[in-house]
Amino acid sequence: MTSAPGRGTAAGAAADAGSMADAGATQSTGATRGAGASADARATAPTGAARDAGAAPATADAGATRANGAARDAGAVPGTADASPVTADTGLDTGDTRSAPAPDPAAAGAVGARLRRLAAGSFDRSAWPLDRERTTAAACVIAFCAALFAQGGAARWVAAALVLDVLLAALPWRTPRAGRSGPSFWAETLCGIAVPAGAGVAALMGGLAWGTEAADWWWYVVAVGVGAVLVLTGGMNLKALVSGDLAFVYGPTPRSHALARVTASTVSPLGEELVFRGVVLASAAGVGAGVGGTGSGGTGGAWSLGLLAAIAFVARHHLPAGQNRRGSSRALLAEITAAGLLLALVAASGSVWPALLAHALNNAPSVVFELQRERPAERKEP
Numbered sequence: 001m002t003s004a005p006g007r008g009t010a011a012g013a014a015a016d017a018g019s020m021a022d023a024g025a026t027q028s029t030g031a032t033r034g035a036g037a038s039a040d041a042r043a044t045a046p047t048g049a050a051r052d053a054g055a056a057p058a059t060a061d062a063g064a065t066r067a068n069g070a071a072r073d074a075g076a077v078p079g080t081a082d083a084s085p086v087t088a089d090t091g092l093d094t095g096d097t098r099s100a101p102a103p104d105p106a107a108a109g110a111v112g113a114r115l116r117r118l119a120a121g122s123f124d125r126s127a128w129p130l131d132r133e134r135t136t137a138a139a140c141v142i143a144f145c146a147a148l149f150a151q152g153g154a155a156r157w158v159a160a161a162l163v164l165d166v167l168l169a170a171l172p173w174r175t176p177r178a179g180r181s182g183p184s185f186w187a188e189t190l191c192g193i194a195v196p197a198g199a200g201v202a203a204l205m206g207g208l209a210w211g212t213e214a215a216d217w218w219w220y221v222v223a224v225g226v227g228a229v230l231v232l233t234g235g236m237n238l239k240a241l242v243s244g245d246l247a248f249v250y251g252p253t254p255r256s257h258a259l260a261r262v263t264a265s266t267v268s269p270l271g272e273e274l275v276f277r278g279v280v281l282a283s284a285a286g287v288g289a290g291v292g293g294t295g296s297g298g299t300g301g302a303w304s305l306g307l308l309a310a311i312a313f314v315a316r317h318h319l320p321a322g323q324n325r326r327g328s329s330r331a332l333l334a335e336i337t338a339a340g341l342l343l344a345l346v347a348a349s350g351s352v353w354p355a356l357l358a359h360a361l362n363n364a365p366s367v368v369f370e371l372q373r374e375r376p377a378e379r380k381e382p
Contacts, residue, residue: 122184127172127321137315138166144312147305148279155282158199158275162312165195169319177322182256189260192320196271213281215351223354226341227361234334236365247372258374265366269359276313276339277346277355280306284347306347310339338362 130138141162148159168191174180177188231238240246284302314335342355349355 118181118183118187121181122174122187123172124174125172127175130170134170134319134321137318138170140315141166141312141319144308147308151279151283151305155279158279161195161199162275165192165316166319168192168195169316173321175322177257178253182254182260185254185257186260188320189264193264193267193271196275197267199271199275201271213351215349215354219345219349219351219354220357222349223345223357224361226345226355227358230334230338230341230358230362231365233337234362234365235330236369238365241365241369241372244372247369250369250373252375253370253373255374258370261370262367265363265370266360269356269363272313273342273346273352273356273359276309277306277343278352280309280343280346281350281352302347306343310336310343313339 129135145159145162145166148155148162171191173188174184177185237246240249280302283305314332317335338359342359345355345358346352
């Protein structure tokens with residue numbers, strides 16, 4: 001809610017008080033001229049009162065000014081009647097005694113209507129229940145969550161976070177996404193990256209070795225090669241990407257959609273590497289995925305968990321509604337290759353950071369592609 005201009009502020013109070021003080025000074029000067037003032041002097045008083053009423057921002061101040069004019073006509077002491085109304089209205093010296101403004105029902109109703117339009121444009125209840133592919137993908141991620149929970153310690157929190165991630169991805173998001181508003185598109189994007197990124201940040205803040213330990217420098221050189229292999233496996237036409245022809249073929253996209261996809265491609269690798277690959281290091285060390293965890297221990301347990309993690313990593317990309325450009329066998333091959341190579345890189349280097357570099361390099365062409373497609377002017381969003 002916005003109050004009337006100038007009300008409730010120190011500047012507004014000072015203006016009111018200054019106006020009344022000027023009026024009082026004028027009245028005192030008039031009193032010294034004697035009781036036999038001319039009619040012109042009395043005519044000046046209403047003009048000053050009208051000026052006071054114009055300077056005051058509210059009806060109460062105008063009423064106080066009219067009362068002052070009546071008091072002057074009755075021969076009251078100049079300035080005496082002004083002090084109480086001004087002080088009561090502005091809260092100067094005696095404190096602000098005004099009650100809090102009442103909520104604006106119209107504004108609350110507008111917010112509620114906006115949220116309802118956002119929900120209607122974001123969800124399609126006919127998308128429930130999940131189809132067979134999405135149900136299978138959800139089952140694979142839940143199986144990995146069960147294995148994580150058995151690790152104990154912080155792994156149980158990661159497992160709980162991934163269950164929440166599955167539930168958010170299983171919401172009936174409306175497709176095709178191209179026709180949805182920017183806020184709706186951003187809501188789904190944030191739901192998709194918040195849980196893995198949050199779990200990864202928790203691992204880093206907890207000081208867990210599997211999230212903070214770095215690798216030897218030459219593993220990062222290997223990571224660059226792995227990233228190049230993943231880009232080539234993905235099949236994107238790099239020549240057309242560099243020239244801009246690829247973006248031209250696909251056509252422009254609203255700026256909000258492009259920036260949401262760029263954010264997801266940039267932020268997701270960190271959470272995914274820590275959640276889907278970092279736990280393998282903890283299991284191999286036999287300490288669970290966190291402090292106080294029991295862990296399965298041993299190489300056999302680590303590779304079993306790693307296999308489940310690789311499957312869950314691929315499955316999670318098939319949880320969202322729609323094809324998401326993942327309907328081809330080549331896209332599935334690229335995902336399986338990424339899961340295998342990144343897991344092997346983590347296990348060999350003893351750190352998630354080389355795999356994170358390779359993952360980021362794999363996503364880099366998609367970031368460039370979305371930035372090229374960005375369309376500054378887009379339709380008005382609800």
